[in-house]
Amino acid sequence: MAGFGLGLLFVAIWASAFTAIRGVVPEWQPLTALAVRFVIVTPILAAIVLWRRGRWPGRADALRLVAMGVFGTAGYLAGAWMAGAILPTGLVALLCATAPLFVAAGEVLVLRRELPGLAWLGLGLGWLGVAVLGLGRAMEAGMPGGLATAAGGLGLLLALGGALSQAVGILAFAPARARLDPWTVNAGQSGVAALALLLLAVLAEPHWPGPPSLTLVLAMVWSVLVVGVGGYALYFVMLRRLPPASAASLQLLAPPLAAVFGWALLGERLGWWDVAGGAVTLAGLALLFRARRV
Numbered sequence: 001m002a003g004f005g006l007g008l009l010f011v012a013i014w015a016s017a018f019t020a021i022r023g024v025v026p027e028w029q030p031l032t033a034l035a036v037r038f039v040i041v042t043p044i045l046a047a048i049v050l051w052r053r054g055r056w057p058g059r060a061d062a063l064r065l066v067a068m069g070v071f072g073t074a075g076y077l078a079g080a081w082m083a084g085a086i087l088p089t090g091l092v093a094l095l096c097a098t099a100p101l102f103v104a105a106g107e108v109l110v111l112r113r114e115l116p117g118l119a120w121l122g123l124g125l126g127w128l129g130v131a132v133l134g135l136g137r138a139m140e141a142g143m144p145g146g147l148a149t150a151a152g153g154l155g156l157l158l159a160l161g162g163a164l165s166q167a168v169g170i171l172a173f174a175p176a177r178a179r180l181d182p183w184t185v186n187a188g189q190s191g192v193a194a195l196a197l198l199l200l201a202v203l204a205e206p207h208w209p210g211p212p213s214l215t216l217v218l219a220m221v222w223s224v225l226v227v228g229v230g231g232y233a234l235y236f237v238m239l240r241r242l243p244p245a246s247a248a249s250l251q252l253l254a255p256p257l258a259a260v261f262g263w264a265l266l267g268e269r270l271g272w273w274d275v276a277g278g279a280v281t282l283a284g285l286a287l288l289f290r291a292r293r294v
Contacts, residue, residue: 007238008253013231015257018093020227021084022266023219028209030081031201034074037220038194041228045187048229054184061176065185069192072169077193078200079162086155088268090259094278095133095159097255100288101126102167110171115291122287129281130160136273182236190228252282252289 024033049056057065076096083092104123107113115123134156177185212220255278262268270278 018089025085029205035197067172069189074193074196075165083159089262093258094255099163119291126284132277
């Protein structure tokens with residue numbers, strides 16, 4: 001029961017990460033803000049690794065860790081944070097949660113692995129839900145007075161692009177996962193992400209941000225300490241106390257909880273297509289996780 005409670009706390013922290021985005025992006029551009037976040041969090045994580053006397057990876061695993069940092073962390077969060085400036089946070093959380101759909105598709109198309117029938121059903125439902133989301137956003141953009149919502153299509157593509165990037169990082173890193181300490185992985189991918197995001201910010205966002213407000217500072221502190229350090233620590237504890245399938249299933253609660261946070265704290269609303277598409281996608285993800293368990 002204690003392990004399940006820790007799992008729920010982790011889900012709440014993970015969902016709050018999307019709410020924290022909205023405390024930052026109105027003032028600072030997303031890539032710059034992300035770069036600053038990782039520049040702050042990387043030394044903290046490196047100190048934890050040194051304190052725990054963690055072992056750094058060899059050359060082959062280091063290359064996989066670099067791929068995880070570039071695609072699984074920097075690319076994923078860049079898409080999520082840029083989408084967070086456009087879309088409701090609950091919708092961004094849902095779209096980012098589609099990464100397992102991309103991973104499963106990559107396993108079939110690239111690694112030539114076979115999936116059970118239940119997994120195929122989950123994939124189909126998952127992508128059907130995404131299609132409903134996209135169709136709803138397209139319909140909204142085409143309505144009279146809906147010109148301002150045309151950016152919603154861009155936000156949808158950015159969030160899905162982030163999920164695809166995360167899947168690429170996961171697939172590239174997967175062979176090294178069992179050989180490396182999780183804290184070492186977290187510190188390594190954060191350092192790589194910091195460098196990648198600094199480069200992207202310089203290229204795409206040449207204007208340095210102004211002085212932060214108290215809201216931005218608090219959102220950044222939450223993102224760095226509570227999510228970036230505490231959330232991952234809790235995740236590692238949760239994985240030791242809960243079966244992997246249960247841990248994966250609990251993460252499906254993050255998107256609806258992010259939507260609740262967005263409604264309660266930010267006054268956000270979701271359209272019927274967002275709710276319907278989200279429900280179908282989450283059902284597909286649940287079936288996909290179940291198929292991997294049986």
